Amino acid sequence: MNMKPTAWVDPFIGTESPGHCLIGPYLPYSIVRLGPDSQLPQPSNGYEIAKPIRRFSHTHVSGTGGGGRYGNIGVLPFTGLPRFEVESTGKSGESAEAGYYTVGLAPWNIGVELTSTPRVGVHRYRYPEGATANLLIDVGSVVQVGADYPGEDTGYSTGGFCEFVSSTELIGRGDFRGGWGHKFPYSVYFYAKFDKPASIRLVRNAAGPFPKLAIDGPNCMAVAGFGDIGELNVQVGISYVSIAKARENVERETLGRDFDDVRASASETWDRYLSRIDVKGGTEEQRKLFYTLFTRLVCMPSDLGVDDENAFWKSGKRHFTDFYALWDSVRNANSLISLFDPELHVDMLNCLLDIADHIGWIPDAWIQGHSAMIQGGSSADILLSEAAQKGFAGIDYAKALQQMRKNNEMESPDPWLYGRHLPEYRDLGYLSTNIRKNCVSRHMEYAYQDWCIGKLADQLGQADVAGDYYASSRKLWNLWREDIRFFAPKHPSGEWVEPFEPNKCYVDCWNDPYFYEGTSWQWSFSAHHDFAGLVERHGGAEAFIRHLDRFFDEGHFYPKETMLHVPYLYHYAGRPDLSAARVRSILEKSYRAELGGLPDNEDMGCQSAFYMCGALGLYPIMGQNIYLLSVPLFERFDMRLGQSDRLLVIETEGANPGDDGVRIVGASINGAPLERAWIKHGEIAEGAVIRLVLGTSPSDWGTGEERVPPSPLGKALEKSAK
Incomplete structure (x- = not known):
């Protein structure tokens, strides 16, 4: 007998610290x-x-x-x-x-x-x-x-x-x-x-x-x-x-x-609403967590309607408040929502552009008619670029590019609320210790957002602009210390800060001079547009796997928004089976169907999306058009793609997803063999059936250098040089 999704929802889950959800x-x-x-x-x-x-x-x-x-x-x-x-x-x-x-x-x-x-x-x-x-x-x-x-x-x-x-x-x-x-x-x-x-x-x-x-x-x-x-x-x-x-x-x-x-x-x-994703199999606790966290995912922002509850202007656009904040939700939540509710996703992005029309800047957080604290850069740049890559219609991408370029090209009157700490990033090529709060992590985010700007310019046929921004995105590596193989702070003179310990917060995790809500150990995996370059700088795939193992085994990882992609980085070393094992362990140990069952603040769907995507075996890379495949918790799910009748189905056969040591040993998409552990948005946007064959014996499915997910920076620079 099928139960309604609400039968699995328990509003007590995650209400206590550190989840802080609503009962x-x-x-x-x-x-x-x-x-x-x-x-x-x-x-x-x-x-x-x-x-x-x-x-x-x-x-x-x-x-x-x-x-x-x-x-x-x-x-x-x-x-x-x-x-x-x-x-x-x-x-x-x-x-x-x-x-x-x-x-x-x-x-x-x-x-x-x-x-x-x-x-x-x-x-x-x-x-x-x-x-x-x-x-x-x-x-x-x-x-x-x-x-x-x-x-x-x-x-x-x-x-x-x-x-x-x-x-x-x-x-x-x-x-x-x-x-x-x-x-x-x-x-x-x-x-x-x-x-x-x-x-x-x-x-x-x-x-x-x-x-x-x-x-x-x-x-x-x-x-x-x-x-x-x-x-x-x-x-x-x-x-x-x-x-x-x-x-x-x-x-x-x-x-x-x-x-x-x-x-x-x-x-x-x-x-x-919850019936947009129908799951089969799994344990009672897994279903409780999945559907309860689904309700958390879509709690904020608040829908103000079209020229209805926006107290500040009328523009014919659907508006929202309590983007609280994109810096969190961009990691995974927005990408997941764009799959099952693409119409809503487009409306949210158009709201951000309409805000920029009225206040001059795209906000990163938007609360009660005002831009709010920027924790890194402009996460909307990542979302708009991703939307263009995935082919979402109904967005003025030319306008979006203008606003995104403004973050890199115009000095902000108040970088606390919008824009960037631009002069140093522009003139030195990095944020120095003159920026007394989170200079390294901000620099890293600026660099990825530059790649996203370049990618959108590329999509719009503006090759010169794309080339400039792809090159600017390589500033990421200006704060890479090759001798210790971590990102690290520099003085304005170009000298490295000494002494420097990668596993240390120097003030507290919010006010640290170098990294925001984390250490260099934890931030040094945030090279989203050049994961291949990160693997190379660690000495190749095997050395990078050893570095990842050390990160987890020494206890540097906890499920914080800036680290949620890290368990999946084994994919980029050609070992998706190791990603699957890490993800499974995190889901089982860190998420529980109880009052304190979340490992961190829920943060506008970020924790919920991490669990849901891990349970579905489909994890997005923010700002790009790919999803990484891993072993799901459920035997099958059917996801309705927006208001259409199109379905994305992932089903398993062979071993039970709950078996110890289970891994993917084979896969197909729409009946055709699938040898890689990642898919493009275009392969599923019109509906698809992905069948995963599971087993517990060693397998070379998805492994090897030729099957790693794309790392776009190198290809982008090669293209812009031609």
């Missing part, structure tokens, strides 16, 4: 991400299972690190005297499924149920018989990450207002600033509709309570008292544009619908 209900790319917030201090998702509940709020980020943002428009039911100071509450019977969350609140014995539509949070509260029912609405609520400074590293309330416009309606706006990425202010508008009239209506702000029905200022709140009512249903529309839009969202999405109807629709929405 409460949301829908694919929804604005409303409703759920519980715990007692202070809070992690970035607002929730820790062991702590009492402070409120239920309507906006959250999922799976991120950094300072707190969102947790806005908080609601808490309680009993007794109407009041503003309500203690955090214990809980019982907490459970969740896709699109639904429920918990019992002690000491009041209130039953809470939450579900949602894209822009409306839907609440059902069951108060005990004979109790006085109250509802606190905290307009200034915001996630507070411990040890971070409110308004700078973590969010805080700067103002707003709320007003009872009738006994069943409360409207308002919360104003905030602070959180990861930038400190620009933002506002969240809301319209709350109760299904029973409030007999008591109170408001207050930071100065105290006021005897009227409206209040403004920071930290404003409202309390609605209902008496002995038993059950209360509340619908809260959220908008980034206006109260009128928040009200419209309720009228469009939930008005006249009861809680159970909305909950059923949320479940159906998830079943339809």
Whole structure:
């Protein structure tokens, strides 16, 4: 009997550190991400299972690190005297499924149920018989990450207002600033509709309570008292544009619908979306992880629609917020999404170009109408080049090339938010220690993005531009120390920094002067456009395999976004079987169907995509048009390619994918023999059936120098020289 995909979803998975995913209900790319917030201090998702509940709020980020943002428009039911100071509450019977969350609140014995539509949070509260029912609405609520400074590293309330416009309606706006990425202010508008009239209506702000029905200022709140009512249903529309839009969202999405109807629709929405990939076989834990992480993959960014919830301009383009951040998702998540939802992928890229039209630069992170912290370079350059190589239509690639070249050719007024630290990269050919934060890793990313710019110019027939950028991308090796065979920092004078230890962070992993969120050991595999050159510099395939083995065996690897491609690099030494073994070991040891089951921040689909792609046996190389094949966890999967009827199928025969030491010993694509352990996007874009023959005995399938995946830099330079 086939189970619906939602039957495998467990929202508890990955909610605890370091995953920081959401336990409460949301829908694919929804604005409303409703759920519980715990007692202070809070992690970035607002929730820790062991702590009492402070409120239920309507906006959250999922799976991120950094300072707190969102947790806005908080609601808490309680009993007794109407009041503003309500203690955090214990809980019982907490459970969740896709699109639904429920918990019992002690000491009041209130039953809470939450579900949602894209822009409306839907609440059902069951108060005990004979109790006085109250509802606190905290307009200034915001996630507070411990040890971070409110308004700078973590969010805080700067103002707003709320007003009872009738006994069943409360409207308002919360104003905030602070959180990861930038400190620009933002506002969240809301319209709350109760299904029973409030007999008591109170408001207050930071100065105290006021005897009227409206209040403004920071930290404003409202309390609605209902008496002995038993059950209360509340619908809260959220908008980034206006109260009128928040009200419209309720009228469009939930008005006249009861809680159970909305909950059923949320479940159906998830079943339809998750059914884009149907897997067969595998263990119960593997299926739980796969479909739960599928819901994480499509949690962010938030879909603002076309000229609907974008508060900053109208352009006829579909817009998104909370690209949080492309620097993470570019590693694998965007490529996976482009397979099963290419229409969405194109819309996202067009959104980035439209942003560039309005602010002058392509963002790397985009949050509430502002570019946010650039952690390396412009990851959008990688995505746009990849899209052109894969033949995605509907994108103005000429415009994209202009914007991408701007990153290399125009000095940025603020490299924290857009563009590059250009003068040194341009004039010295590398980023020196004058760039006091992450100079080497930034340099490496700039070089790959130069190759991506060159490749797009090549696609557009601009040979001279392509040649210049291919040559510029060779700057990668300007910070390669041949004597130690690692990337390393240089002074402006050209001298290497001494002493230098490749396995050391010199400050912390975020503020290290040389590498971002890693060491040289971990970054020195990021030569995406010249993996062949990396293999050669290590002395050839066998020496490179020994170096990879040392990296893993000495414990330098952990599943961090910048290292997730490294287990697959055995492919480039002609040994895909070793890649498969490493990937299998990582999936089994680092990903578990439990609260702390992710090895790192989920990071906008990055961890989810790593697990999903490994489970499917199909891993993308960012910025290129190839996928690497490895042993899947499942016996078969069927992936629907967008809105078409085309299917990508990978099925196995022979040994069971779960057998010890299993490897690919043969393969075919659409019935034709396949001797290499990689495929091009064009081979599967119109649908394909890949059959993998598995075995446990040694095999030379996919091995050898002639079968390694393409390493494009050498061929690009050879072509541009002709």
